[in-house]
Amino acid sequence: MNSTLKNTETGPEFNRETLDLVNKIIKRYPEGRQKSALLPVLHIAQAENQGWLSSETMEYVASLLDIQPIEVFEVASFYSMFNLQPVGNCVIEVCQTGPCMLKGSEEILAHFENRLGIKAGETTADGKFTIKTVECLAACGNAPVLQVGTEYHENLTTQKADELLDKWKAENKISHTNPYL
């Protein structure tokens, strides 16, 4: 198996450590069923490639699992957590479904939009932030809720939104990190 060190400038290849993780995951399924690893591996591939899946990345994932690139694309295009276009370093995903709406999620979304000067679905010019609206995150008791990477932030207020945004700005937050680590 290819053990090329990851170089995000030139290609989507995983480093040795990530390849070991992928191989460990493939072993969870019966012989010949390695396609089952597709969702876990796409999560990893996206995290390791600036938070989105290019054609090149999907072709690489196909080669790792010995399946056709079209099989990867048809899956990647189905699931809303996979981005097929570039995103900002920090993707802020604000829930807009009923229970969050009842507790003021529109105000939270508008607050992020105003502070960053972009609308949901857009990325700031400096490439640092993307705002996305998402459907129910299943944390409705602590609505309103948002997600950044694998972190949930709950019981949001505009004040809490400000604190989070200031923190993310200060630390140059990157939301796409390997979710298994």
Next chain:
Amino acid sequence: MAEQILLKNIDVPGLASYEVYRKLGGYSSVEKALKNYTPDQVTSEVTKSGLRGRGGAGFPAGMKWGFIDKKTNNPRYFVCNFDESEPGTFKDRHIGQLNPHQLIEGMILGSYALGARTSYIYIRGELFYVLRIIEKAIAEAYKNGFLGENIKGSGYSLDLYCQPGAGAYICGEETALLESLEGKRGNPRIKPPFPAVVGLYGCPTVVNNVETIAALPWIINNGGEAYSAIGIGNSKGTKLISACGHINKPGIYEIELGLPVEEFIYSDEYCGGIRHDHTLKAVVAGGSSVPILPAHLILKTAEGKPRLMSYESLSEGGFQSGTMLGSGGFIVMDETTCIVKNLLTFAKFYHHESCGQCSPCREGTGWMEKILHRIESGHGTMKDIDLLVDISKHIEGNTICPLGDAAAWPVASAIRHFREEFEEHVKLQKCPF
């Protein structure tokens, strides 16, 4: 307070660790079952318990296990449905995050009963931080001999793995979940064949919800009859209710089935009443897909009997005046709520989550969202209201999986009970809220 089967130790610090869980008696049901029970005896206890599927459908768990095809030589699989995504439902996360070993203990019992050698916990991709907690707990269970080869010298071996989804509500439908677990799009399969015969990789498979599985250790420890002594009618045992919306104390409560709805909403032990001393307007009692009921019909049935938190009582009156217990996702709305706007978010949700296989759902959910958006933004007509009802009727029952019904019921019920509010939007040409 009801017997606490699922949340008894939930506040104990460090419960997610093997040491703490074990000290509290954890894994004793596995020791008991592997030593004293055949797999069929485990199934028999679950059947006796009357435990019903807690994901929303309420199908008797023991009966579902009984359907598994044990005649083939194919491997059998036990799969946990942790794709919790039904708006208003947030109970499974609570178990996975704080008490993962109870879920694992239940997974071992179910796998043993069904004769599975490999089992999977399919968890929604957004909950990767919970997946990591569960994977850590699984590693501890292996280390302590409760997973892997020859568990505790019983001769029974089991491997257990966690599998992430990637943001698709439809994968909570069990055949879509299996497709997803095979690395495909989450398109539900045509049934029959049911998963008990043709499931994961074409092999016999049972899929159960997290809460259902987490109840198994107590049932094996205390006996199916003890479990069935709790509850009311055919609603046995306890149920987690995740309560949200305009109440003083949103959260997850373990209730004995049969608790009066009024007590659940107003007692300080549970929701603590409506926020800011507002009045109750409506409740969606079992996750976003069940029919919404106005205050008077959620507190009492049409005949004036107190409404109870049970499968039977909540559905009394059919869809004309009743609803469903569903997943236990209890969304409470006070008088400041715009029913149309809330419904619009649900319609948007189902449109977004439709897998696109069946045209009534793929097209109909989009039309409903568009029309509701029109009404909410003041551009609707009276005909639009009837058109919504008409579309919902053409979706219901006409799709491969229940997502179509789930999208249709909220629309039909909101118009059934709150038609004047829709008409007011049309007359005023704006949202009155």
